[in-house]
Amino acid sequence: LQKSIFGTLHFRKVDSLSSSTIQPELKTRLTLNVSPTVKVIHAQAFKNNQSLMLINLPNTITNIGEEAFYQCKSLTNVTILSPIKSIGDYTFYECSMLKEISIPPSVISIGKCCFY
Numbered sequence: 001l002q003k004s005i006f007g008t009l010h011f012r013k014v015d016s017l018s019s020s021t022i023q024p025e026l027k028t029r030l031t032l033n034v035s036p037t038v039k040v041i042h043a044q045a046f047k048n049n050q051s052l053m054l055i056n057l058p059n060t061i062t063n064i065g066e067e068a069f070y071q072c073k074s075l076t077n078v079t080i081l082s083p084i085k086s087i088g089d090y091t092f093y094e095c096s097m098l099k100e101i102s103i104p105p106s107v108i109s110i111g112k113c114c115f116y
Contacts, residue, residue, distance in 0.1 A: 029053045029074060036060045041068045043088075050074050057082055066090055066111065073097060080104055087114055 020097030031054040034041075038058070046052060054077045055069070061082035062104060069075060069096045078092070078101040089111035098115070 008057075032056065034058055034061070039063070041065060044070065045065055046072055048072070053077070055079070059083060064088060064091055067093065069095060071095070076100070078102065080107075082106075085109065087111060089113060 024110060030051045030053055032046075033056050036058045036062070039060055039062050041057075041061065041064045046067065047067050047070040049069075049072050052069070052072045052075050055075065057064075057078070057080045058079040061080070061084060062102045064084060064087060066088040067090045068088070069092050070090050072092075073093075073094065073096050075095045076097050076099050078098070080101070080103055083104060083106040085106055086109035087103070088092075091111060091114050092101070093113050093116050095115075101115075103110075
């Protein structure tokens with residue numbers, strides 16, 4: 001039995017998050033608190049990341065790329081405060097532990113297989 005390590009990631013002084021921001025093979029269980037300086041989460045930014053459990057997105061996010069959280073199988077909760085209009089294709093695809101997601105009323109389009 002492997003012991004999990006819990007932690008929180010804070011991204012300050014960055015304006016976007018991409019796949020090179022954190023590595024998916026970390027053995028920790030993480031809460032991702034995205035800084036208000038972040039405007040974009042690029043496609044596949046956290047794809048296959050098994051560490052993320054909770055995600056808090058501020059009201060400054062203008063775009064979440066396709067497959068941004070694809071197969072984040074430890075992800076349980078997501079809070080989106082941003083005034084985004086759409087959530088892309090496969091954004092939360094195979095996030096099998098996802099129990100709760102807060103989607104703002106500004107969202108008018110949810111992409112294909114977003115929550116499959």
